[in-house]
Amino acid sequence: MCDYSLHAVASRPAEVGETVVTTTFRGTSTRGFASAADPTVAVCLLPGTELAFADNVRYDNRWIWTRTVNSRVGKFGKIDPHIPDRHHDAIEFPDGKYVLVTQLVEGQRATVLQLPVTQPVGEREHKPQIISDSQPASPRLPIG
Numbered sequence: 001m002c003d004y005s006l007h008a009v010a011s012r013p014a015e016v017g018e019t020v021v022t023t024t025f026r027g028t029s030t031r032g033f034a035s036a037a038d039p040t041v042a043v044c045l046l047p048g049t050e051l052a053f054a055d056n057v058r059y060d061n062r063w064i065w066t067r068t069v070n071s072r073v074g075k076f077g078k079i080d081p082h083i084p085d086r087h088h089d090a091i092e093f094p095d096g097k098y099v100l101v102t103q104l105v106e107g108q109r110a111t112v113l114q115l116p117v118t119q120p121v122g123e124r125e126h127k128p129q130i131i132s133d134s135q136p137a138s139p140r141l142p143i144g
Contacts, residue, residue: 002032002044002089011042014049014112022104031102032089036109045076048116051091058105066105069093073113076101 002011009025009032020033020043033043045051050073057069074091079098081088089101 002042009042010040011044014043014045014115016112016115018043018112020051020110020112022101022106022108022110024106030087031104031106033101033110045089045112046116046118047077049076050074050113051076051110052113054109054111057091057093057099058108059099059103060105061103069097069099071095 002009009028014020014033019036021036021039022031023034023039024031025034025042026040033045035041035043053072053074056072057074058066059069060066071093074093077090077092077098078088079090079100080086087100087102090098091101091104092098
């Protein structure tokens with residue numbers, strides 16, 4: 001939900017419709033999302049969460065220059081989860097490119113558009129599939 005480097009920061013799950021802001025959290029060198037109302041609490045996103053940014057997304061590689069993605073919408077996800085001690089939180093854009101959340105320029109505002117559907121397996125309904133034929137089924141005779 002939140003990158004490994006934010007485990008020491010107070011956090012909460014994202015809510016649909018809220019505005020989040022990219023920020024660097026105190027005591028870390030990691031950037032992430034915080035509530036516009038409380039910038040000290042990390043807002044954690046589930047993979048598949050859709051975001052709409054107020055402007056085209058800007059990011060850097062910790063250098064002086066920033067780059068811009070010509071998109072204002074993206075989907076949160078994880079990249080390279082099999083590699084430990086590395087940032088995994090990323091935003092995927094419609095063109096298929098990813099930007100790590102920790103590389104997003106601070107102060108960018110985004111609205112949480114949609115959360116992924118998550119439902120425990122035990123709560124899912126099992127509906128039998130009905131297959132209809134154009135011809136009526138023939139009656140079955142008992143064997144025996």
